[in-house]
Amino acid sequence: MNALTPKETLITLAGAGVRSGGRVLVEGVDLAIRRGEIVTLIGPNGSGKSTTAKMVTGVLKPSMGTVNRKAGLTIGYVPQKLSIDWTLPLTVERLMTLTGRHAPEAIMAALDAVGAARLLKAAVQELSGGEFQRVLFARAMIRKPDLLVLDEPVQGVDFSGEVALYQLIRQIRDTTEAGILMISHDLHVVMAETDTVICLNGHVCCRGTPNAVKTSPEYLRLFGDRAGSALALYEHHHDHEHHDDGCVVGTHGEHEHDHHHGHEGHKHAH
Amino acid sequence: MFGDFFSRALVAGVGLAAVTGPLGCFVVWRRMAYFGDTMAHSALLGVALSILLSVNVTLGVFAVAALVAGALLLLQRQNTLSTDALLGILSHSSLAVGLVIVGFLTQVRIDLMGFLFGDILAVSVEDIAIIYGGGVAILAILVLNWRPLLAATVSPELAEAEGLRPEVSRIILMLLMASVIAIAMKLVGVLLITSLLIIPAATARRLSATPEMMAVVAAGLGVLSVVGGLFGSRTWDTASGPSIVVMALAIFLVSLAVPTSRLFGRREHNGA
Numbered sequence: 001m002n003a004l005t006p007k008e009t010l011i012t013l014a015g016a017g018v019r020s021g022g023r024v025l026v027e028g029v030d031l032a033i034r035r036g037e038i039v040t041l042i043g044p045n046g047s048g049k050s051t052t053a054k055m056v057t058g059v060l061k062p063s064m065g066t067v068n069r070k071a072g073l074t075i076g077y078v079p080q081k082l083s084i085d086w087t088l089p090l091t092v093e094r095l096m097t098l099t100g101r102h103a104p105e106a107i108m109a110a111l112d113a114v115g116a117a118r119l120l121k122a123a124v125q126e127l128s129g130g131e132f133q134r135v136l137f138a139r140a141m142i143r144k145p146d147l148l149v150l151d152e153p154v155q156g157v158d159f160s161g162e163v164a165l166y167q168l169i170r171q172i173r174d175t176t177e178a179g180i181l182m183i184s185h186d187l188h189v190v191m192a193e194t195d196t197v198i199c200l201n202g203h204v205c206c207r208g209t210p211n212a213v214k215t216s217p218e219y220l221r222l223f224g225d226r227a228g229s230a231l232a233l234y235e236h237h238h239d240h241e242h243h244d245d246g247c248v249v250g251t252h253g254e255h256e257h258d259h260h261h262g263h264e265g266h267k268h269a270h
Numbered sequence: 271m272f273g274d275f276f277s278r279a280l281v282a283g284v285g286l287a288a289v290t291g292p293l294g295c296f297v298v299w300r301r302m303a304y305f306g307d308t309m310a311h312s313a314l315l316g317v318a319l320s321i322l323l324s325v326n327v328t329l330g331v332f333a334v335a336a337l338v339a340g341a342l343l344l345l346q347r348q349n350t351l352s353t354d355a356l357l358g359i360l361s362h363s364s365l366a367v368g369l370v371i372v373g374f375l376t377q378v379r380i381d382l383m384g385f386l387f388g389d390i391l392a393v394s395v396e397d398i399a400i401i402y403g404g405g406v407a408i409l410a411i412l413v414l415n416w417r418p419l420l421a422a423t424v425s426p427e428l429a430e431a432e433g434l435r436p437e438v439s440r441i442i443l444m445l446l447m448a449s450v451i452a453i454a455m456k457l458v459g460v461l462l463i464t465s466l467l468i469i470p471a472a473t474a475r476r477l478s479a480t481p482e483m484m485a486v487v488a489a490g491l492g493v494l495s496v497v498g499g500l501f502g503s504r505t506w507d508t509a510s511g512p513s514i515v516v517m518a519l520a521i522f523l524v525s526l527a528v529p530t531s532r533l534f535g536r537r538e539h540n541g542a
Contacts, residue, residue: 057431077431084424088299089478099421099432123479149431 007034010073010147010179011056015065018051025051027064028203031196033147033179038169038193040210042184043200049183050080050151052200056181057149076145078136080152080183084124092119092127092135102142110142111135114168130161137168141176148172150182166191275391279500279510282393282401286454287466287492289405292412292485293450294467294492295474296443299423299481303468304354305342308361309447310463312338313455314368317385321378322371328400328452335448338364365460388459388511390500397456404453408446415442420481458511466492469518473525491521 010033017027026048033039033056041049054060055067057075084090096107111117114134119127127135133153140148153169154162170193173180184190190197190210197213199206199222206218213219297306313331320330338360345356372380381389393401412419421429422436429436447467454463470492471484478484498521499514506513 054431058433059427059430075431075433077428079425079428079431082425082428085299085301087472087475088424089475089480089484090424091479094480095424097417098424099417099429099434101417143432 007036008070009034010070012068013052013055013062013065014068016052016055016062016067017064018048018055018060019063024202026200026202029055029065029198029200030204031198033181035146035177035179036173037195038173038180038182038191039196039198040182040184040190040194041198041200042186042190043205047200048202049200053149053151053181053183056147070146073147074143074145076140076143076148076178078133078140078148078150078153080155082132082136086125090124092116092122092124095124095135096139096142098139100143106142110138113141113171114138115164128161129156130158130164133157133161133165134168137165137172141172144176145178148178148180150180152183169193275393276500276504278393278395278398279390280497282398282457283390283496283500283514284493285398285401285405286457287470287496288489289408289450290454290466291470291474291487291489291492293408293443293446294469294471295481295485295488296419296423297447297464297467298471298475300443302443302447303464304357304361305339306447306451306464306467308342308357308364309335309339309444310451310455310460311361312364312368313451313460313463314385315364315371316368316452317380317455318368318371318375321375321380328404331455332448332452334364335451336445339444339448384459385455386459386461387509388455388457388462390457390510390514393456401453401457404449408449411442411446415439416482419443458514462511462515465515465518466495469515469522470495473518473522476525476528492518495521 012032013029015027016029018025029048029052031039031052041052043049051060055062057077058067058069061067092111093107096102096110102110108117108120111120114137116131116134116138119131119135124132124135133156137153150169154165157165169180169182169191172178173193182191182194190213192210194210196207197210198204199213199219201222205222206213206216208216297303312334316331316334317327319334320327323330342353342356342360345351346353351359369382372382383389384392418429418434418436419439419442421432421434422439426436429439450467451460451463454466458466471488473491474484474487477487495518496514499517500510502508502517503510503513
């Protein structure tokens with residue numbers, strides 16, 4: 001893409017807010033997401049992160065302000081929590097076509113891109129947290145979305161899985177033109193590649209690049225004391241290598257046990 | 271083939287089971303068993319009101335079941351009593367009100383047992399026409415809306431974020447259930463309708479790897495229950511509606527003994 005042409009804006013929220021039952025869930029949210037951009041929402045529980053994400057996906061209509069979507073915007077959504085009851089038999093293959101029809105080759109390609117091709121015939125109830133999350137990514141990406149909305153994408157995933165998922169988000173950002181809206185599970189960690197961090201607490205209390213937010217007095221006042229630490233950036237240090245099967249293996253001795261990505265372990269019982 | 275009452279019962283029952291199987295899968299997936307029961311219980315109120323107002327009984331039952339479902343949706347929004355308690359209130363009070371109204375209808379003789387437990391051996395050719403006409407319509411709606419209905423069942427939030435309308439799916443399913451209750455009442459009775467929705471679907475789960483397969487298997491098992499139950503009832507001279515349910519239960523119990531869960535829902539690439 002020509003660096004001189006401004007990237008297309010996918011969605012703009014201006015002074016957007018939601019009132020429900022006389023209570024304001026969130027108000028005065030201004031944000032814009034352009035192609036190839038990562039916007040991360042952080043904030044404590046009940047700060048309006050999910051409400052804001054729902055205004056973006058269109059699940060909630062704003063009761064204040066405006067939401068402007070690019071015409072024909074395709075959204076891929078990775079939900080925060082998706083528990084699929086045992087009574088519903090669902091293979092990974094079938095989950096891929098949940099909201100739309102796709103060719104078998106496209107399904108294989110999408111699963112392959114997240115290193116989950118060998119799970120094609122597996123029942124979703126048997127996947128580990130990290131595997132399931134990868135499959136959900138593949139499911140969202142097969143739609144070739146303009147905008148990918150990730151609601152706490154690494155929640156419930158162990159550390160090695162987390163490393164692999166951040167790597168995957170980075171790869172999606174680099175290889176597609178999609179804009180990414182991410183809700184962070186952690187007040188203190190955002191991906192270093194994030195273009196804009198928006199810190200919510202019923203309203204936007206601070207915003208900017210990760211480095212700017214890290215040192216902003218509002219951030220420190222609100223959240224800095226919670227864990228006695230400032231915002232940490234999740235950076236890609238190249239301290240591990242990727243094996244062919246997508247496993248991440250540490251190259252530094254001290255990280256080795258952390259980074260071993262055990263695909264065969266951690267099965268969920270149901 | 272419609273010459274004797276037994277063939278008519280078989281044809282009617284098979285047609286009904288082919289519809290309750292797939293629809294029953296949604297009842298099991300969405301945990302709507304008690305909800306279905308409540309709608310079914312309200313059917314008797316539908317019968318009583320239809321006779322009182324001299325309207326078509328099938329239409330009356332459909333309307334009352336749909337109204338009860340709508341009432342539940344509205345009451346749920348109030349956020350006061352739990353859904354469980356609301357269902358209990360609607361279920362038993364609609365049955366009781368129905369029974370009381372039937373008591374006042376002295377000018378018409380109503381076969382109460384027939385409505386409560388069904389009278390499949392008394393189905394007429396017109397009943398068969400209603401079952402097949404309604405059944406084909408219900409299955410067609412189910413097939414045409416299959417993807418959004420399933421997506422809304424897996425995750426309403428995800429479905430909505432990706433441009434589907436889970437709220438519409440929910441209403442479609444409720445109306446389909448009301449229709450099934452209306453056409454099934456005469457066959458198995460208001461107290462046993464939900465068993466034809468739930469038991470074949472629950473049995474099918476262990477034998478299926480995909481939702482579509484489960485729907486087809488549930489339909490097949492339902493048909494098997496109807497055929498087995500009716501022949502059983504003829505052989506041992508037992509009540510036909512309950513015999514069908516007993517047959518469905520027997521198949522369910524047999525399926526538990528077969529370790530089929532090992533066949534599906536298991537990874538093939540490792541033995542761990």
